[in-house]
Amino acid sequence: MSGNTEEVKKPDTREARIGVFVCHCGSNIAGVLDCEALTKYATTLPPVVYAKDNLYTCSEAGIAEIKGAIEEHGLTRVVVASCSPRTHLPLFKSACAEAGLNPYLFEMANIRDQCSWVHMQEKGLAQEKAMDLIRMAVAKATYLEPQQDIESSLVRKALVIGGGVAGLSAAGAMADMGVDVVLVEKEPQLGGLLRRINRLAPRGESASELVQDLVKQVRSKTRLKTMLESEVAAVGGVIGNYEVTIRDHKGTETQEVVGCIVVATGARPLQPDGQFGYNGRNVVTQIELEEKLRNGSFAAQHVVMIQCVGARCPERTYCSRICCLTAVKNALYIRERNPDAQVHILYRDIQMYGVENERILWESRGKGVRFDVYDVERPPVIQEDLVQVYQPLVGEVEEIPYDLVVLSTPLVAPEKAAALANLMRLPLDQNNFFMEAHAKLRPLDFATDGIFLCGTARYPATVSEAQAQGLGAAARASTILFKDRLVTSALVSFITEQCDGCALCLDICPYYALQLEEYEEGNRIHKRVKSDNILCKGCGVCAATCPKGGVEVKGFTQKQLSAQVDAALEGI
């Protein structure tokens, strides 16, 4: 915050001397509302000592007028009646700050987006509403208090949980950028699911070469510490300073303080529970086939693959995204090595989305892989040495001989994911995958600041997609880790004298920002709630829940909101 406090004697901000600026926004507001009349009206409100209308309050001239009026008229509160805080709040707040007025002493009345734009057809009523909005903003502004932004420290170090392709990529990228990284892997080796895979779809590169390459890169980085056979035992703290306890297989615990955490705990293929005659011998899963192909024990001549085993069904509603691709990849691999081998793929929808995947679908058809749709109402039946499948095209049951049936089962969330989610207070979706902050726009973020998500812990993904997500999560974390310090808004919850520790607010806080603490007074133990001002986002759910006014949110206190509501009801 700038502003030279020495020369000019600042008025006492406890006294409300309010300046109101009414914006025409060209004709956006002035085309519907009489801005001059609104300005005149504003001057009639008791705490208002100055009011002015501008063509554009956000223009250089408009901003200069705000700053000038703060000095000239000793304003201690500024109200702008204009467009929307969504776009212009930061600008007007900084104008106040530049003129030496605490930026939290600013209030906005939304007379464009929520008035002139939506009530163009009812100008008279719109004018009345705009007057109400200005009166309400002035009433609230009267009780605004100066606040200081919350600053906190930051450790330029990251924790990556999981050493599969996503975790390895995230850890490597952050180390390259100059971040110290701790990579925790529960298994004795890095590589995750990739270690069990034979070839990579869609181009057929060797999976073990990629694993070796990724592990070698990670091993070469001096900033990166790898902890194998270890798990996260406890997580405390907040963004910038997460306190993490890591426990190795011997039970030894290590403490780390990190600024950010990347969750890359992966997924596992579903092990069928006897479905389609699964026996692990001649009826196996796709991952077991991968292992056969990898160690050279595969010898079948007649292979039938069945898609969506345990997926897209009532118990597990989702499509696992990668199984069709895996099946086609393995079918191609088998046909290429043994052109006499027969491969049938029985599917519901063949999910070869995108450019490369569809290409290998065409290719596999060209190379003689047979594809047949099966009806979910009449699924294939596995007999001793043949698969019976109803062919809707001819209306008959076809019998396909086999010596190996391969079941394509989905990737599912590992059991330990739920425990980690609980430990870190992270949400899971209905399928127990971790849930991101926003399905479309923030796919790699958690709602909790400073924690990120990538790879199959989020949702089934190809190796290439998991790598993109790992690298992406590294970029997301680095947007925080390269800051000098963390600054957050002061508009967070605070506990008042009225709090009696009933703890009603604790469970409803979506950010886990509230805790119950005990204290001693008059030889008795009392309880009260404590609020963490970095975890808190100022959403106000706690304040709305508390029946006693024991917790409030700065900038939205009972007093401020009551004044606003009273102003709204004035004259009714």
Added chain:
Amino acid sequence: MDVGRHPNIHLLAYAEVEKVEGEVGNFQVTVRQKPRYVDESKCTGCGTCAEKCPTVTSDIYNLGLGTAKSIYKYFAQGIPSAYTIDAVQCRNFQPGKKCGVCQKICQAGAIDYKQEEKILDVPVGAIIVATGYDLFDARKIPEYGYGRLPNVVTALEFERFLSASGPTHGHVYRPTDLALQASLPEMKKVYQKAEKALERFEKHFQMTSESFYLRYESGELRGKDEDYYQWAEAVQAYRQGKGELEALQERIDRIESAHRLAFIQCVGSRDLRFNKYCSGFCCMHAIKEATIAKEHDRDAQVYMLAMDIRAVGKGFEEYRNRGATESGIHYIRSRVAEISEDRDHTPIIWYEDTKERVVHHLPVDLVILSTACEPSAAGERLAELLAIELNEFGFFKTTPYPPLDTTRPGVFVCGCAHSPMDIPESVVQASCAAARAAQVLSGSATRRLAS
């Protein structure tokens, strides 16, 4: 908006890359910034200029379905929020013509007809290509009738129909019905002109047209033959105009929103004649549009004709199932052979249901074509000046691991310039490309320090 406000991001809008020299860690990029004839630093985006601009043009954002002015903003939320003059349309730029309305009206003084294009030299360490995609031109499939059958539209056009800020304010009407409605003012004008003509005769002869015509028909009125003849002609024209207007009004009154909608998938994709690949996002896009159409109109009946429905993202299969159970979408496994229309311009879809093994015909009010995502037309030129390669499909070629590196070190690609993908995938790739750029730049910075 975050990008527009970010202190470390310098936006060069309305600009194109001209030349790239140098290498990773030290590229020299030449950028040509086109004149928008509006000073970005002064324009507040209020829109008064566009309101007063006398030159009406077609609205490119609404795919020509609505109108815009020759000083315009591509869409309301665009960043930077400055207006642009379309010099091809603007009167002020036409030889021998003058206007200057926007300059007079702009109180920010932002209009600058003399603005010239700028050539900028931009030194950068890494380059990320995020140039997006083009849509397949459905006219290339004549049997689907796009461009010939008025009630066959593309999924992107339908998106505008569904939008509250679109040309139909979110109501779905058949384009033929919209055209009918649009023809009403012209028809009214003709009618009013005929009415005026009668009034002139009536005033002159102090007689109602009604009684004049009765007497004229019966041969009672003679004498001023020429005048009477013209009056009689005018009465006939008036009566015809009135009849036509009433008939049109009646047809317009009968117009209902389009209830029966059919989405056709893989138009130009998974098709050996055009694009062999799958466009990735269209199945979900169609399901979303169908769901919204049903929200807007509970009587809507929606069909989706597809070979496979590829709902492969997080929560997508569940969304597709809700499409069936809650929005009543009829998913039909099929490949549409042809679309014809009846006399009323009702499209009729001919397809084979591969489950029932029967050829069906399905008449609907509106057909929506899910057109393929294609490599951007400018991709070839861009590839040439960046000295990077394209793949067999025309998208920018990348290594598989790491996934977004092009064939030139320090140049990365993300989003649909890489291959067709949906929003979350694009966002993931954008972050990934940023990480790769940071990775190679910190690498080269370290190397430079060491040497």
